[in-house]
Amino acid sequence: xxxxxxxxxxxxxxxxxxxxxxxxxxxxxxxxxxxxxxxxxxxxxxxxxxxxxxxxxxxxxxxxxxxxxxxxxxxxxxxxxxxxxxxxxxxxxxxxxxxxxxxxxxxxxxxxxxxxxxxxxxxxxxxxxxxxxxxxxxxxxxxxxxxxxxxxxxxxxxxxxxxxxxxxxxxxxxxxxxxxxxxxxxxxxxxxxxxxxxxxxxxxxxxxxxxxxxxxxxxxxxxxxxxxxxxxxxxxxxxxxxxxxxxxxxxxxxxxxxxxxxxxx
Numbered sequence: 001x002x003x004x005x006x007x008x009x010x011x012x013x014x015x016x017x018x019x020x021x022x023x024x025x026x027x028x029x030x031x032x033x034x035x036x037x038x039x040x041x042x043x044x045x046x047x048x049x050x051x052x053x054x055x056x057x058x059x060x061x062x063x064x065x066x067x068x069x070x071x072x073x074x075x076x077x078x079x080x081x082x083x084x085x086x087x088x089x090x091x092x093x094x095x096x097x098x099x100x101x102x103x104x105x106x107x108x109x110x111x112x113x114x115x116x117x118x119x120x121x122x123x124x125x126x127x128x129x130x131x132x133x134x135x136x137x138x139x140x141x142x143x144x145x146x147x148x149x150x151x152x153x154x155x156x157x158x159x160x161x162x163x164x165x166x167x168x169x170x171x172x173x174x175x176x177x178x179x180x181x182x183x184x185x186x187x188x189x190x191x192x193x194x195x196x197x198x199x200x201x202x203x204x205x206x207x208x209x210x211x212x213x214x215x216x217x218x219x220x221x222x223x224x225x226x227x228x229x230x231x232x233x234x235x236x237x238x239x240x241x242x243x244x245x246x247x248x249x250x251x252x253x254x255x256x257x258x259x260x261x262x263x264x265x
Contacts, residue, residue, distance in 0.1 A: 148163055148165045149163070149164045149166075149174060150162070150163045150164075150175065151163075151175035153178070155178055155179055155188075156180030156182070156185060156232075158180045158186055158188055159186070159188070160180065160189075160190075161187075161189045161190065162177070162178050162190045162192070162230070163189075163191045163192065164176070164192050164193075165193045166194065167195055167197060171197070175190070175192070176190060176227075176229060176230050177223070177230070178229075178230045178232065179231050179232065180234075181231070181233045182217070182232070182233045182235060182236075183235070183236045183237075183238065184234060184240065184265070185232060185264075186262045186263065187261075187262040188230075188259070188260070188262075189259065190259050191257050191258050192247060192256065194257070195249075195254055199249050199256050200251060201248075201249070201257070202248055203220065203247055203259060204245045204247070204248060206218055206260075206261060207243060207244070208239075208241040208242065208243055209242070213241060213243070215234065215238065215243040215245075217231075217235065218233075218261065219231055230259065234261070234263055240263050241262075242262045242263075243260065243263065244258060244259070244260040244261075246258055247259060
């Protein structure tokens with residue numbers, strides 16, 4: 001059996017109860033309570049020696065108090081909102097009003113930011129558009145403004161009109177010649193618009209408006225001088241009417257113009 005100790009225990013010290021009756025969460029009081037006193041221990045309220053004037057110290061103290069008040073107000077607002085939600089008051093008019101106000105505020109802020117971005121982009125785009133072109137690289141003309149070259153004449157008793165709109169305005173190409181053979185041709189109109197310099201024209205079968213009659217004797221060729229010629233050969237007995245067809249690239253099938261042939265009775 002263990003022997004009983006005769007050693008006397010020291011007196012137990014009891015911590016005094018705090019003077020406050022409720023939690024104190026104010027930031028300025030916490031700073032003052034834990035500030036270092038002149039003797040090096042916390043809890044002192046003596047003024048520390050400093051080079052800062054009392055006016056500046058008061059301003060700093062007021063800012064700290066104001067910040068603490070704002071934080072406390074936010075905490076209380078959050079607690080109140082949580083209480084309303086907890087009490088199943090989420091559909092109440094007041095809470096809905098708070099949410100609506102918040103949504104409107106966010107929408108207004110987003111709209112202001114969006115307008116600022118639009119203004120910024122407008123300035124950037126205007127600056128880019130106003131930049132003068134470099135002298136070493138002249139601007140390319142607008143494709144819709146490229147000149148159209150026209151050649152009119154007659155062949156095989158028919159009036160001919162040949163138009164060429166080159167893809168390169170510096171091109172020296174001239175409108176194609178039109179050579180008409182056969183019977184009953186009154187007029188031939190060619191509108192050639194090659195999308196590139198590598199365009200190889202191919203005439204698709206020409207048809208009338210009701211598509212019941214077609215004309216297939218229209219094609220391109222090169223003369224001995226390597227000049228482009230549109231040959232139109234109409235057989236005897238071809239029904240009268242205006243025949244039209246597309247001109248496409250022989251490789252890519254991209255459109256590059258049109259041709260029409262009018263056959264009389």
